[in-house]
Amino acid sequence: MQNAGMNIEDKGGDQLVLHVGPQHPGSGHFRLIITVDGDYIVGAKPDPGYVHRGAEKMAEYRDYIQNIPHLERPVIIDATGVTLPYVLTAERIIDVEAPERAQYIRMIMAELNRIISHLYWLGIYGIFLGHSTMFMWPMGDRELFIDLAESIGGTRVTFSYVVPGGVRNDIPTNLKERALKTFDYFEKRIEEYKKIFFNNPIMTARTESIGTMSQADAIKLGITGSNLRATGIDSDTRKDEPYCLYDRVDFEIPTRKEGDSYARCIVRLEELQQSMNIIKQVLDLIEPGPIKQVIGGVMRGEPGEAFVRTEAARGTMFYHIVSDGEKQPYRVKISVPSFRNLIGMTHLLVGSKLADMPAIYWSLDYWPVEADR
Amino acid sequence: MVNDPTLNLLVGKVSDILDTTIEKNVREPIRFLVNWGRLYSLWPVHLETACCSIEFGAASGPRHDIERFGMLEAFGSLRQCDVLVVQGTVTRKMAPRMKWVYEQMPEPKWVIAMGACAISGGLYMDSYNVLQGVDKIVPVDVYVPGCPPRPETLIQGIIELQNKIRKSKV
Amino acid sequence: MSAKFVTENQLAKSLKDQFKNKIKEEYIESNRIKISTGPENLKNLAIAVKELGFEQVMSQGGTDYPENNVYRIEYHIICVSKKKLRSIIFSIMTEIPKDKPEIETLIDVLPSAEFHEQETFENFGITFIGHPRMEKLLLPEDWDDIPPLRKDYILPGRG
Numbered sequence: 001m002q003n004a005g006m007n008i009e010d011k012g013g014d015q016l017v018l019h020v021g022p023q024h025p026g027s028g029h030f031r032l033i034i035t036v037d038g039d040y041i042v043g044a045k046p047d048p049g050y051v052h053r054g055a056e057k058m059a060e061y062r063d064y065i066q067n068i069p070h071l072e073r074p075v076i077i078d079a080t081g082v083t084l085p086y087v088l089t090a091e092r093i094i095d096v097e098a099p100e101r102a103q104y105i106r107m108i109m110a111e112l113n114r115i116i117s118h119l120y121w122l123g124i125y126g127i128f129l130g131h132s133t134m135f136m137w138p139m140g141d142r143e144l145f146i147d148l149a150e151s152i153g154g155t156r157v158t159f160s161y162v163v164p165g166g167v168r169n170d171i172p173t174n175l176k177e178r179a180l181k182t183f184d185y186f187e188k189r190i191e192e193y194k195k196i197f198f199n200n201p202i203m204t205a206r207t208e209s210i211g212t213m214s215q216a217d218a219i220k221l222g223i224t225g226s227n228l229r230a231t232g233i234d235s236d237t238r239k240d241e242p243y244c245l246y247d248r249v250d251f252e253i254p255t256r257k258e259g260d261s262y263a264r265c266i267v268r269l270e271e272l273q274q275s276m277n278i279i280k281q282v283l284d285l286i287e288p289g290p291i292k293q294v295i296g297g298v299m300r301g302e303p304g305e306a307f308v309r310t311e312a313a314r315g316t317m318f319y320h321i322v323s324d325g326e327k328q329p330y331r332v333k334i335s336v337p338s339f340r341n342l343i344g345m346t347h348l349l350v351g352s353k354l355a356d357m358p359a360i361y362w363s364l365d366y367w368p369v370e371a372d373r
Numbered sequence: 374m375v376n377d378p379t380l381n382l383l384v385g386k387v388s389d390i391l392d393t394t395i396e397k398n399v400r401e402p403i404r405f406l407v408n409w410g411r412l413y414s415l416w417p418v419h420l421e422t423a424c425c426s427i428e429f430g431a432a433s434g435p436r437h438d439i440e441r442f443g444m445l446e447a448f449g450s451l452r453q454c455d456v457l458v459v460q461g462t463v464t465r466k467m468a469p470r471m472k473w474v475y476e477q478m479p480e481p482k483w484v485i486a487m488g489a490c491a492i493s494g495g496l497y498m499d500s501y502n503v504l505q506g507v508d509k510i511v512p513v514d515v516y517v518p519g520c521p522p523r524p525e526t527l528i529q530g531i532i533e534l535q536n537k538i539r540k541s542k543v
Numbered sequence: 544m545s546a547k548f549v550t551e552n553q554l555a556k557s558l559k560d561q562f563k564n565k566i567k568e569e570y571i572e573s574n575r576i577k578i579s580t581g582p583e584n585l586k587n588l589a590i591a592v593k594e595l596g597f598e599q600v601m602s603q604g605g606t607d608y609p610e611n612n613v614y615r616i617e618y619h620i621i622c623v624s625k626k627k628l629r630s631i632i633f634s635i636m637t638e639i640p641k642d643k644p645e646i647e648t649l650i651d652v653l654p655s656a657e658f659h660e661q662e663t664f665e666n667f668g669i670t671f672i673g674h675p676r677m678e679k680l681l682l683p684e685d686w687d688d689i690p691p692l693r694k695d696y697i698l699p700g701r702g
Contacts, residue, residue, distance in 0.1 A: 053462060140434055
């Protein structure tokens with residue numbers, strides 16, 4: 001299968017066409033077709049679709065609540081971040097609202113999932129740059145947060161915990177002490193991460209001024225998430241269009257001005273700290289009350305449509321559901337942040353060196369399973 | 374050969390005794406040593422198929438450490454690996470690439486099917502792009518159920534594979 | 544009526560003055576504006592929306608309505624640089640007939656729609672005239688069935 005059926009020009013001469021992935025330690029479930037001239041990349045074409053399972057078509061054959069497990073699988077590391085906008089949209093169609101305690105618990109789970117996802121990203125970024133200690137330390141610390149999430153949700157990763165009307169179960173009574181203990185331990189660990197990785201001269205040499213994106217380009221190309229905040233724009237859906245009682249807690253949006261790979265790393269590191277602040281405040285504000293509004297019968301809504309966006313770990317996630325009055329939705333359209341950042345990868349790779357490809361590719365936090373849905 | 378029935382019987386018995394002695398004292402220790410070397414140094418191929426790959430990554434972390442059981446780091450070239458861990462759903466686009474990867478690995482090689490989607494299609498039983506079970510294209514040795522399987526289940530699967538290797542004939 | 548709701552009405556009114564009766568307001572709610580138009584006017588409407596300050600295409604999709612024999616195409620556009628407009632999602636939509644599914648591309652006005660339009664092409668079969676790559680992105684290369692998100696394509700496990 002020459003070039004696997006894709007139209008790629010072979011210009012001859014000094015230029016070489018390389019296929020990176022899908023079986024490659026530096027690529028994930030994804031293929032990049034790179035044209036190199038000597039040491040510099042002159043063309044990059046992404047080839048996604050290796051994990052395309054047809055989530056949008058399958059959602060039309062299942063009820064509103066049967067859709068939750070299989071819409072959770074695309075971004076399995078950030079499970080609440082991807083089901084929360086779906087549930088909020090379904091609630092607008094079914095016309096039901098979750099009680100206040102449930103909204104606070106949803107915020108706790110969403111922020112815990114954000115920390116878990118960022119630590120996975122940090123571990124893989126360490127091993128991409130050859131720093132195997134930075135793979136082991138975040139993976140080990142991540143297990144403490146998975147323990148907290150498991151005590152609320154029931155399993156390690158795929159909770160299916162947020163449902164239309166509220167949440168499934170209540171939080172355990174000793175959650176506050178355990179959470180504060182974990183956060184105290186982890187804040188000391190962040191100082192150690194800075195010593196071995198973020199202030200390490202080899203790592204800064206490999207990430208500073210590499211893959212720089214200007215603010216105008218980021219806005220024009222549709223970049224979202226921490227990549228946009230690393231160019232100086234403080235846009236975050238939790239503050240722009242607050243959902244789920246985020247307007248009652250106090251937090252900052254970290255930004256940097258340089259727009260290179262190092263800036264994207266530092267923005268994500270500071271977001272970890274802000275997430276822990278949000279969870280501490282919510283645990284103080286939460287009051288006893290009901291956790292679910294019971295919906296009698298099968299969930300169905302009036303004919304119409306609704307759309308909601310939230311801030312997942314990788315950027316803004318958007319769901320659009322069209323309903324025709326049946327118990328299964330007519331059309332579910334998902335817009336994921338990784339798919340929107342894909343054009344940024346093509347833009348940043350052209351002109352850089354081949355050896356910088358892992359540093360640029362993973363600093364954009366592109367999760368191939370999410371982009372394929 | 375001599376056409377004497379008693380001599381034939383004697384030669385037959387002697388060769389029998391020789392066979393069992395060599396089998397017990399020479400071939401079996403060699404087989405034991407070769408299998409022991411193979412099962413405690415399994416190199417997996419770095420091929421991430423779908424979402425179970427995060428539990429494989431978490432299993433390589435410090436809490437559940439699969440390296441102490443013999444499943445080493447997956448960062449080598451394809452031609453020096455022995456185990457293919459199919460981590461999750463195999464789509465129709467990924468299936469020919471996975472078969473090429475399997476055919477390029479040198480003998481002896483083993484396959485672990487991890488996750489419900491790799492065993493039989495799993496949650497995606499009606500999708501248009503999903504292969505219903507990876508044993509349609511490669512022969513599978515160990516099935517590890519779960520969606521995704523916990524790292525402890527994966528460790529049990531690895532130990533089952535090691536038991537299988539321990540008993541195999543070279 | 545909050546101050547923000549006044550902004551939505553002002554934006555819709557300025558477009559109404561510019562286009563008179565070529566556009567139709569579907570709905571104007573808090574943080575949501577939706578305007579529909581004919582397929583030949585979509586590009587001018589997109590240029591006007593961009594001048595109002597909305598820069599990024601957050602999502603672009605299609606829906607199949609077999610009983611009316613049309614495809615509905617919509618663009619959801621957001622603003623990230625101006626604080627006052629950040630909470631609004633501006634949607635523009637149009638309907639094209641199923642027997643001639645083609646429309647002009649918007650990537651010279653809104654470059655962030657490039658990969659979204661490619662995905663809509665492979666899901667429905669709608670051609671975007673002027674797009675550099677009308678080829679498969681997520682589906683396998685040897686896909687030979689009808690585009691999967693149409694309503695007459697039945698899933699293999701359910702048919």
